[in-house]
Amino acid sequence: MPFEWVTDHTKAPDNSGAFCFEAGDPPLAELHMWPYRSLPRRGFVLFMGATCAMLLLPLSAVLGTAILWVMLPFMGLTIWGLWALLEHSYRSGEILEVLKLWEDRVELSHQAAQGTKAWDANPYWVNVVKQDKGPVEDYLTLRGGPRDVEIGAFLSVPERQQLFTDLTRLLSN
Known part of the structure; x- marks a missing residue:
């Protein structure tokens, strides 16, 4: 709880009795x-690791092509956004x-x-x-x-x- x-x-x-309280x-x-x-720090690490692994799967299909450079900033922004929002949740x-x-x-x-x-x-x-x-x-x-x-x-x-x-x-x- x-x-x-x-x-x-x-x-x-x-101590018993009326008003026997002393300072200190x-x-x-x-x-x-x-x-x-609901998400402890250990779960946060596992979640972020699993998210990074899932986002790397589509990138492996486009390795060596120009599409990789188009997708990479958006995936990086997604990871950074998740990280920042969860950290904000922890602070609040x-x-x-x-x-x-x-x-x-x-x-x-x-x-x-x-x-x-x-x-x-x-x-x-x-x-x-x-x-x-x-x-x-x-x-x-x-x-x-x-x-x-x-x-x-x-x-x-x-x-x-x-x-x-x-x-x-x-x-x-």
């Missing part, structure tokens, strides 16, 4: 989320959302190639809202800080439903 609980949020915390204490729960990559998919929950604070950071966005609020006031109408099905937002923020928009529908269940249970305590 493209999200992982770094700390076990199902166990009781080591680890969070009670920490969640990392990232987009699913380098997103990491990190949610950290303490007794008195919740933080969400969205790290992308364009920069980092951060949000924090008091967990007492934070609600997880699932909206039917939004950019994606079962659109999740955190409401309760200075502004509403989306969370996990790049996850699949079952993953967002699981995330909604986990966050609702975690923030209701």
Whole structure:
């Protein structure tokens, strides 16, 4: 799954009592989320190798003729275009959302190639809202800080439903 609980949020915390949080204490729960990559780097290498091999087959039939020089730039442009578009896809998919929950604070950071966005609020006031109408099905937002923020928009529908269940249970305590 493209999200992982770094700390076990199902166990009781080591320290108990009201507001025993001190600066520097680890969070009670920490969640990392990232987009699913359907083509890993190894698959990218295999795909590009297979594409080059398939494009070389027609070129072998015209070796030694003038048609080779007409076809060669177009095939090179095709390979370069595939390479550039897949690399762009990898760069745009380098997103990491990190949610950290303490007794008195919740933080969400969205790290992308364009920069980092951060949000924090008091967990007492934070609600997880699932909206039917939004950019994606079962659109999740955190409401309760200075502004509403989306969370996990790049996850699949079952993953967002699981995330909604986990966050609702975690923030209701």
